[in-house]
Amino acid sequence: MLTRKAGVQMLPFEFSAWSKLSLARQFALAGGVVMLVSAGLGGYVVSGRIEEVVVRNTANATALYMESFIAPLTQDLAQRTDLSEESRLKIGALLADTELGKRVVSFKIWRPGGLIVDASNPDVVGKRFPPTENLTKAWAGEVRADFNDTGDAEDQAEHALRLPLLEIYSPIREIKSGKVIAVAEFYEVATQLRQDLIRARALGWLTVAGAMLMIAVGLFAVVLRGSRTIDRQLAAMKDLAAGNLALRLRVQGAAARFASVNDQTLRRIGADLHDGPAQLMGFAALRLDALQGQVSGRAAEDLAAVQRAVKDSILEIRSIARGLSLPDIEQKSLEDILRGVAEAHAARTGTAVALHCQVISDLPAAVKICCYRFVQEGLNNAWHHAEGQGQEVRVTLLGDQLDLQVLDRGAGFLQLPVDFLREDAGLGLAGLADRVESLGGHISFANRSDGPGAALRMVLDLKEAI
Structure with missing residues (x-):
């Protein structure tokens, strides 16, 4: 949220500190965060994909191997709902005290509806469990596998082993028709698989991190080069701006001094004419x-x-x-000076002039002289072009902006002059405009918006004038 202090708009500290950083550092911070997040997501996706592929390939190999032993012993399930005692004994002997039994620590034979007709754990034989997603897809003919996922209700005995297990669901088909007649679930000790997955995940993370690092280094080199070029250009522009500012101030000061000297010359000429x-x-x-x-x-x-x-x-x-x-500019306030101009104009022309002047102190002599000449010329124009109707002088100060207006209630202009500051425009303001611009201000002329009449306006920045 933007805050204000002493009339100046302030930016939050964090944003201000960020904007002071070079483009290269901004890219390093922002790009580093983006690269870390991207590397994390990429590594997660890649490692997950690697794990999925490794588990699926291992499961397919094990399922094919087991099916060659188990499928011939379970063919009687094509005609009956449970295994014969002979088939169960042969399957138990196959997995007891053999090399295959050392790898497969547990098995289950499933029938439709989640019924277990045979298992290495006799406590679950004859029980029904809610079919899991893997079991459902195995019944559809797909080999499914999970690594270290023994959280299902029927996996309590396997979970208690505290071993890395590869859980494999393999469909058992009737030899003659190829129809799925049962699903064999095996739990294989997967110590080697766990090590392979760790290495595969590490390789995946390193690959993604290395690729992101090379991209980041390449992009940072480009941004760093561009940032240094921009910094050099900004430094050159700052030097040029500083030089232009110094030159403008010198020109403005010279113009102000020339105007002051010109006023002194005019004053001396007036005194010489009078005396x-x-x-x-x-x-x-x-x-x-x-x-x-x-x-x-x-x-x-x-x-x-x-x-x-x-x-x-x-x-x-x-x-x-x-x-x-000129009056005694140095000793008088701006209000007194303008009141003197208004009274002199009223005495000379016989027309009234209203003065509304905000109290303004500590103005330099050049500004006071400029305001004196501006009001003097503005009232002369109001008298000539508006016959002195509703003549008014307004002075306001907004911050460092001095706003001085000379207004009248004449007919105004049907069409405003395109360049009213030209000598041939009949307003005699060209020299006055040069004086105002030498102090960093500008003059404008327009018909009044609050009724008939015209308004001659001068806006002066006192910071530049002083």
Whole structure:
């Protein structure tokens, strides 16, 4: 489950630790688990198959051998339900004190319905037991065998021997017709078979494990080579990204310094205009006023025209000087700066400006200047294109994102300009956009979604700006 801490999305420790591993180590761990499970399943299946084949082949050989001795002695079961006493004595003598008897420690002769008509253990003769799966298939003509499986009800005596036994069910057929007339069950001592099975299982497990190991080593070599290539590429990409970041920060810093120098230059030009040409023009206006009573006729009319031109020039120079000058950015808060812009705009145009500014402290001068110029230009555009209707400035801070909007309630645009930041688009925002982008932000322009009007928006990442 994902968790959050201090507003940052955190990954579980286990997944984070796993993701820090190289691809080769991830493959080694994940592939190792898969290979071990696969080797276990494969070894289990292979060893089980080997055991099944070995037991079946041994059972078939023993069944064929026993049938050659037992079948002739049990042919009377084709005409009667039990063995004659003579046949039982011959079968008992066959398995007593002979080489065959040393191998076969117990036997049973079965009739249909689970009836035992003869056995080395006389206690079970004449009893009926529920037919097992092996007994049922033996009646169908199939040789069946189990190794060390003496858990059936009729196997109590054999189970008590505590020997490795091969239990074999062999169908006995009538010689003339080939019909199954009985089933002979033999319990052969299988000490050698047990050793053979152990060796066969070990060989099967080793074969599967060796094959899996070779596959794992081959795949790991391929993944290791690919992982090292990817690691080298990632390292190169990180170095390239770090270089690009450093270069971007240098370019961004240079642009910010250039904007600051440009603002200082404009401020100096505004001061020079106010203190130089404006003062000289004011002196000229005073002298012209003094000459007004000394001339008459056509000269008076010319003098009046010159006076009007000089006064208009003074107003124009002072207006330009005010536009180029900046307030005391360093000492004022962002709210005070924007309130000054709004009040100056309202005084100049006679239109109201609503200000909604979240308290934001410790902003660098470059950001304050950028916000000042942005609101100044945005209000000018709102006055020109929306006649100053519903002018509003909104400032919010979401995390490190400074969101500054200048809105109006004009008619908006029927069709938004494709590139509103071009100089020929009539909005005069191209230079301002460069200033904002130099601080890592961007400008957008759109019609308002909450009614008529337009919205000029600036989003600035303070982490990059600072």
